[in-house]
Amino acid sequence: MNEQLTTIEVQEFLPYPPAKVWRALTEPELLARWLMENDFQAIVGHQFKMRGIPVPAVGFSGLVASEVLEVDAGKRLRISWRDANSGNSLNSTVTWSVSPEGAGTRLSLVHDGFDPNEPTHVASHRIMSGGWRNQVLPRLAQTLAELGSAEPDSAEPEGK
Numbered sequence: 267m268n269e270q271l272t273t274i275e276v277q278e279f280l281p282y283p284p285a286k287v288w289r290a291l292t293e294p295e296l297l298a299r300w301l302m303e304n305d306f307q308a309i310v311g312h313q314f315k316m317r318g319i320p321v322p323a324v325g326f327s328g329l330v331a332s333e334v335l336e337v338d339a340g341k342r343l344r345i346s347w348r349d350a351n352s353g354n355s356l357n358s359t360v361t362w363s364v365s366p367e368g369a370g371t372r373l374s375l376v377h378d379g380f381d382p383n384e385p386t387h388v389a390s391h392r393i394m395s396g397g398w399r400n401q402v403l404p405r406l407a408q409t410l411a412e413l414g415s416a417e418p419d420s421a422e423p424e425g426k
Contacts (some may be wrong), residue, residue, distance in 0.1 A: 271382035273386055274395045278403050281370040282410045288340050291362050299412075300405035302330065308337050315350055324389045325354035340364065344363070347377070354386050375403070 267389040280287055290296045292308040302316035320328035331350035337343055348354075358379030365372050375398060380386045381390045 271388060271391055272380050273378040274380075274391065274398060275377075276375045276398050278373045278407075279367060279370055280373055280407060282408060283363050284340060284366050284371045286410060286413060287364050287371045287373055290406060291343055291364070291414075296409060296413075297343075299400060300409040306332075306334075307383060308334065308339075308343065310334050310337055321393065324386050324393060325349065326390070327351035335359065335393065336361075348381075356380065356387055356390050368412065373403075373406075 272316050283284040285362045290300065294304055296305055301333075302318040304316040305314045306312070306316075308316065314332050314334070316330040316332060318326075318328050318330065320326060327349050329350035329357045331346075333346045333352070335344045335346055342361065342363050344359055346357070348357045356379065358377060361374075361376045363376075365374075372392055377394060377398065382391075399410050
Protein backbone atom coordinates (compact mmCIF):
# COMPACT_ATOMS: atom_id res chain seq x y z
CA MET A 267 0.00 0.00 0.00
CA ASN A 268 1.35 3.42 -0.92
CA GLU A 269 1.57 5.42 2.33
CA GLN A 270 1.69 8.68 0.37
CA LEU A 271 -1.81 8.00 -0.96
CA THR A 272 -3.34 6.89 2.35
CA THR A 273 -2.43 9.94 4.44
CA ILE A 274 -2.08 13.69 4.12
CA GLU A 275 0.43 15.24 6.52
CA VAL A 276 0.93 18.98 6.82
CA GLN A 277 2.93 20.97 9.35
CA GLU A 278 2.69 24.71 9.75
CA PHE A 279 4.46 27.17 12.02
CA LEU A 280 2.05 29.81 13.30
CA PRO A 281 3.44 32.90 15.06
CA TYR A 282 0.77 32.74 17.77
CA PRO A 283 0.62 31.14 21.22
CA PRO A 284 -0.70 27.56 21.41
CA ALA A 285 -3.78 28.69 23.40
CA LYS A 286 -4.85 30.99 20.55
CA VAL A 287 -4.35 28.24 17.95
CA TRP A 288 -6.31 25.81 20.14
CA ARG A 289 -9.19 28.31 20.34
CA ALA A 290 -9.30 28.50 16.54
CA LEU A 291 -9.48 24.69 16.37
CA THR A 292 -12.19 24.28 19.00
CA GLU A 293 -14.48 27.33 19.08
CA PRO A 294 -17.28 26.78 16.53
CA GLU A 295 -17.45 30.41 15.41
CA LEU A 296 -13.69 30.55 14.79
CA LEU A 297 -13.65 27.10 13.15
CA ALA A 298 -16.36 28.32 10.76
CA ARG A 299 -14.17 31.24 9.68
CA TRP A 300 -11.33 29.06 8.39
CA LEU A 301 -12.78 25.58 7.81
CA MET A 302 -16.56 25.20 7.51
CA GLU A 303 -19.80 26.12 9.25
CA ASN A 304 -20.32 23.60 12.03
CA ASP A 305 -21.97 22.60 15.28
CA PHE A 306 -18.71 21.42 16.86
CA GLN A 307 -18.11 20.90 20.58
CA ALA A 308 -14.75 19.76 21.97
CA ILE A 309 -16.29 16.81 23.80
CA VAL A 310 -15.31 13.22 23.01
CA GLY A 311 -18.28 11.44 21.43
CA HIS A 312 -19.93 14.64 20.20
CA GLN A 313 -21.32 14.11 16.70
CA PHE A 314 -21.43 17.17 14.50
CA LYS A 315 -21.72 18.32 10.91
CA MET A 316 -19.71 20.74 8.84
CA ARG A 317 -21.15 22.41 5.77
CA GLY A 318 -18.91 23.16 2.80
CA ILE A 319 -19.05 23.34 -0.97
CA PRO A 320 -20.13 20.19 -2.85
CA VAL A 321 -17.56 18.54 -5.15
CA PRO A 322 -19.57 16.26 -7.45
CA ALA A 323 -16.45 14.88 -9.20
CA VAL A 324 -15.53 12.93 -6.06
CA GLY A 325 -19.05 12.38 -4.73
CA PHE A 326 -18.75 14.98 -1.96
CA SER A 327 -22.17 16.35 -1.02
CA GLY A 328 -20.75 19.35 0.84
CA LEU A 329 -21.85 17.98 4.21
CA VAL A 330 -19.24 16.33 6.46
CA ALA A 331 -20.46 14.07 9.27
CA SER A 332 -17.96 13.94 12.10
CA GLU A 333 -17.48 12.74 15.64
CA VAL A 334 -14.96 13.96 18.18
CA LEU A 335 -12.72 10.94 18.82
CA GLU A 336 -10.06 12.47 21.06
CA VAL A 337 -9.48 15.73 22.93
CA ASP A 338 -6.26 16.37 24.82
CA ALA A 339 -7.01 19.98 25.73
CA GLY A 340 -4.54 22.40 24.23
CA LYS A 341 -2.53 19.63 22.54
CA ARG A 342 -4.44 17.22 20.31
CA LEU A 343 -7.82 16.96 18.62
CA ARG A 344 -8.94 14.00 16.49
CA ILE A 345 -12.23 13.76 14.60
CA SER A 346 -13.82 11.37 12.14
CA TRP A 347 -14.51 12.74 8.65
CA ARG A 348 -16.99 11.29 6.14
CA ASP A 349 -19.57 12.49 3.66
CA ALA A 350 -22.90 12.78 5.49
CA ASN A 351 -24.85 11.75 2.40
CA SER A 352 -22.75 8.71 1.47
CA GLY A 353 -21.76 10.18 -1.86
CA ASN A 354 -18.19 9.03 -1.30
CA SER A 355 -17.03 5.96 0.65
CA LEU A 356 -14.19 7.86 2.34
CA ASN A 357 -14.37 7.33 6.11
CA SER A 358 -11.28 9.04 7.47
CA THR A 359 -9.87 10.84 10.49
CA VAL A 360 -8.31 14.26 10.90
CA THR A 361 -5.89 14.88 13.76
CA TRP A 362 -4.54 18.27 14.77
CA SER A 363 -1.58 18.44 17.15
CA VAL A 364 -0.55 21.74 18.75
CA SER A 365 2.86 22.28 20.34
CA PRO A 366 4.81 25.36 21.39
CA GLU A 367 7.76 26.22 19.20
CA GLY A 368 9.91 29.27 19.81
CA ALA A 369 7.69 32.36 19.83
CA GLY A 370 4.76 30.51 18.28
CA THR A 371 3.10 27.17 17.63
CA ARG A 372 3.79 24.13 15.47
CA LEU A 373 0.49 22.82 14.10
CA SER A 374 0.52 19.32 12.65
CA LEU A 375 -2.38 17.97 10.65
CA VAL A 376 -2.77 14.31 9.71
CA HIS A 377 -5.72 13.30 7.55
CA ASP A 378 -5.72 9.53 7.04
CA GLY A 379 -7.92 6.71 5.85
CA PHE A 380 -7.66 7.09 2.06
CA ASP A 381 -7.73 3.86 0.03
CA PRO A 382 -5.22 4.12 -2.86
CA ASN A 383 -7.19 1.44 -4.75
CA GLU A 384 -10.41 3.47 -4.73
CA PRO A 385 -10.48 6.09 -7.53
CA THR A 386 -12.68 8.56 -5.61
CA HIS A 387 -10.33 8.31 -2.62
CA VAL A 388 -7.31 9.04 -4.86
CA ALA A 389 -9.10 12.09 -6.30
CA SER A 390 -10.24 13.17 -2.82
CA HIS A 391 -6.68 12.83 -1.52
CA ARG A 392 -5.34 15.02 -4.35
CA ILE A 393 -8.01 17.69 -3.84
CA MET A 394 -7.82 17.69 -0.03
CA SER A 395 -4.03 17.66 0.03
CA GLY A 396 -3.93 20.87 -1.99
CA GLY A 397 -6.90 22.28 -0.09
CA TRP A 398 -5.38 21.77 3.37
CA ARG A 399 -2.06 23.30 2.29
CA ASN A 400 -3.12 26.09 -0.04
CA GLN A 401 -6.55 27.16 1.20
CA VAL A 402 -7.50 25.93 4.67
CA LEU A 403 -4.29 26.54 6.63
CA PRO A 404 -3.78 30.01 5.09
CA ARG A 405 -7.37 30.84 6.15
CA LEU A 406 -6.53 29.60 9.67
CA ALA A 407 -3.48 31.90 9.73
CA GLN A 408 -5.67 34.79 8.54
CA THR A 409 -8.26 34.06 11.22
CA LEU A 410 -5.57 34.06 13.89
CA ALA A 411 -4.18 37.36 12.58
CA GLU A 412 -7.66 38.90 12.65
CA LEU A 413 -8.10 37.93 16.31
CA GLY A 414 -5.44 40.51 17.07
CA SER A 415 -3.61 41.12 20.30
CA ALA A 416 -6.76 42.24 22.12
CA GLU A 417 -7.90 38.61 22.38
CA PRO A 418 -6.61 36.63 25.37
CA ASP A 419 -3.84 34.21 24.38
CA SER A 420 -3.02 32.59 27.68
CA ALA A 421 -6.45 31.38 28.76
CA GLU A 422 -6.78 27.74 29.66
CA PRO A 423 -7.62 25.69 26.56
CA GLU A 424 -11.17 24.43 26.34
CA GLY A 425 -11.95 20.75 25.94
CA LYS A 426 -13.05 17.90 28.10
